[in-house]
Amino acid sequence: MGEVLADAGEILFRQIHPTFVEEDGEPSSQPFMPSKKDNNMLSVDRSSLTDAAGSHALYVANGQASVAVYGLTVGEFDKEKLPCMADPLGKTDKLTANPAHALAEYTAHSANQQKNIAKRLKIVARARGLLFAS
Amino acid sequence: MRDDDKTFRLRYTGTRFEGTRLPVDVLSDLPAFRDLLVAFAKDQFRTANTDKQRVPKGFDKSLSFNLVGIDNGSAVPIISWNRNLAQANLPGIADDLENIVDASYQDVVRLIDNAGSSVFPKSLSSEHIRALNKLGSGLRDNERIEFQGAQGKDGGVVFLDNFRRKALITKVHQTYQSRHDGTGVLRGAYMPADGLGYLDVETVVYGLIKISLEPDFIKENFDGNLGSAVQFDMQVELDDSDKLVSIVDVFDIVVIDAQREASLERCRARLTGFRVLSDGWHDDDGMAISEAAFTAADRFLSKRPNRVSAYKVYPTPDGGILFEFEHGEWDWSVELAASGSVEFYGVQIDSDGELSPQKYPAIDDAFLKLFDEKTGRN
Numbered sequence: 001m002g003e004v005l006a007d008a009g010e011i012l013f014r015q016i017h018p019t020f021v022e023e024d025g026e027p028s029s030q031p032f033m034p035s036k037k038d039n040n041m042l043s044v045d046r047s048s049l050t051d052a053a054g055s056h057a058l059y060v061a062n063g064q065a066s067v068a069v070y071g072l073t074v075g076e077f078d079k080e081k082l083p084c085m086a087d088p089l090g091k092t093d094k095l096t097a098n099p100a101h102a103l104a105e106y107t108a109h110s111a112n113q114q115k116n117i118a119k120r121l122k123i124v125a126r127a128r129g130l131l132f133a134s
Numbered sequence: 135m136r137d138d139d140k141t142f143r144l145r146y147t148g149t150r151f152e153g154t155r156l157p158v159d160v161l162s163d164l165p166a167f168r169d170l171l172v173a174f175a176k177d178q179f180r181t182a183n184t185d186k187q188r189v190p191k192g193f194d195k196s197l198s199f200n201l202v203g204i205d206n207g208s209a210v211p212i213i214s215w216n217r218n219l220a221q222a223n224l225p226g227i228a229d230d231l232e233n234i235v236d237a238s239y240q241d242v243v244r245l246i247d248n249a250g251s252s253v254f255p256k257s258l259s260s261e262h263i264r265a266l267n268k269l270g271s272g273l274r275d276n277e278r279i280e281f282q283g284a285q286g287k288d289g290g291v292v293f294l295d296n297f298r299r300k301a302l303i304t305k306v307h308q309t310y311q312s313r314h315d316g317t318g319v320l321r322g323a324y325m326p327a328d329g330l331g332y333l334d335v336e337t338v339v340y341g342l343i344k345i346s347l348e349p350d351f352i353k354e355n356f357d358g359n360l361g362s363a364v365q366f367d368m369q370v371e372l373d374d375s376d377k378l379v380s381i382v383d384v385f386d387i388v389v390i391d392a393q394r395e396a397s398l399e400r401c402r403a404r405l406t407g408f409r410v411l412s413d414g415w416h417d418d419d420g421m422a423i424s425e426a427a428f429t430a431a432d433r434f435l436s437k438r439p440n441r442v443s444a445y446k447v448y449p450t451p452d453g454g455i456l457f458e459f460e461h462g463e464w465d466w467s468v469e470l471a472a473s474g475s476v477e478f479y480g481v482q483i484d485s486d487g488e489l490s491p492q493k494y495p496a497i498d499d500a501f502l503k504l505f506d507e508k509t510g511r512n
Contacts, residue, residue, distance in 0.1 A: 022404075030448060030451075035451050036451070036452075037419050116480070119458075119479075
């Protein structure tokens with residue numbers, strides 16, 4: 001993993017899987033916490049290196065499903081004691097490189113704590129608004 | 135006795151039993167023990183074969199026991215299950231029956247051990263209760279039957295004495311009462327000129343039920359509402375299989391307003407949509423949603439439709455279902471695991487308050503109590 005992200009104002013984009021969006025567009029809190037396979041690290045993309053549309057396009061091109069992009073700043077993650085760090089991904093046989101990739105680290109929090117953290121982050125992200133929708 | 139026959143040793147303690155004597159008035163305990171074990175064996179069979187209402191013909195006969203000896207040590211009658219006879223009555227399933235006999239014996243032992251710490255089943259069938267009434271009926275004070283080889287919660291051997299017998303017989307009944315609130319669909323309304331009328335209500339939990347009410351009340355509140363959703367709160371009498379025996383009292387029953395009904399329909403339609411999710415639905419991760427989670431979701435909607443217009447419903451990658459909703463200053467989650475267990479948690483929207491996840495084995499009274507405390511009932 002790379003440098004710790006220090007710009008508290010930098011927005012980090014989070015992709016939302018279609019099943020985590022209700023009919024009225026309301027996102028679930030689940031995308032705002034790592035799933036079991038993520039090993040306590042939440043994948044996001046840095047706004048200093050891409051924009052919401054670009055982040056979404058690359059995510060989908062790499063074979064994953066997303067219908068919405070929400071954003072949280074490094075400072076908002078930090079308020080929940082979730083350090084963020086750069087994690088650029090190189091090109092592989094199957095995946096296009098993603099230099100904007102970063103991670104928010106949840107390891108300091110139990111699975112139970114992560115659930116309410118995710119709820120608070122969803123509220124903040126929703127207040128900022130939907131940044132991209134497909 | 136064959137080597138592979140299964141034996142049980144009941145040790146009678148007390149001065150009457152010294153010198154390997156077994157007074158004839160306690161011999162009736164042996165068929166009672168057998169009857170109790172068979173009653174539990176039938177439960178075990180039905181639990182393992184939910185598609186069958188009855189045990190197979192020959193099941194009862196295949197659980198035949200013989201008194202094969204009386205050992206020293208006060209008096210220890212040795213009772214043996216006749217595996218040969220089981221093989222003759224139910225060819226091919228003697229191994230299954232052996233497992234059932236083992237599990238049923240553990241049920242008997244657990245029932246009696248729990249009675250020692252005042253833990254009783256909500257109810258038992260009449261068959262269980264008949265056998266319990268006979269088992270140990272010849273015991274006197276300071277006498278007991280020990281189930282040799284069975285260790286109780288206190289670390290000692292499990293035993294039946296008059297204290298435990300009395301507690302079991304007086305505490306365990308064939309039916310019990312429970313508060314039941316939920317929703318259903320109004321299928322019929324009958325208002326006779328004299329006497330009580332009744333509503334036919336189709337429910338998820340108990341199927342079509344008849345709810346007796348005053349005809350004027352029915353006319354005023356339900357006339358012209360056939361097919362509408364209704365919400366009810368009742369005291370019901372249930373048997374040991376949780377089947378409805380009778381409705382004891384009706385505290386509240388109302389037609390659900392059209393908007394709430396539409397919201398319920400929306401949630402149910404969304405849940406139905408989750409049935410197409412197969413393993414891997416979440417970008418190669420994510421398990422198919424379990425039936426236990428669907429059942430729990432139905433039960434939750436049925437029990438607490440009051441906030442349904444706010445409910446947002448999502449699948450979880452673990453094969454469960456997540457309800458999220460805002461009420462007042464709080465954002466709440468009711469998370470149903472693939473096992474059907476429940477977690478309830480939430481955060482205050484504009485401040486730091488939070489309720490950390492509270493776990494419950496099911497949508498049960500304890501969960502509903504906390505849910506109502508936090509979100510209000512109406």
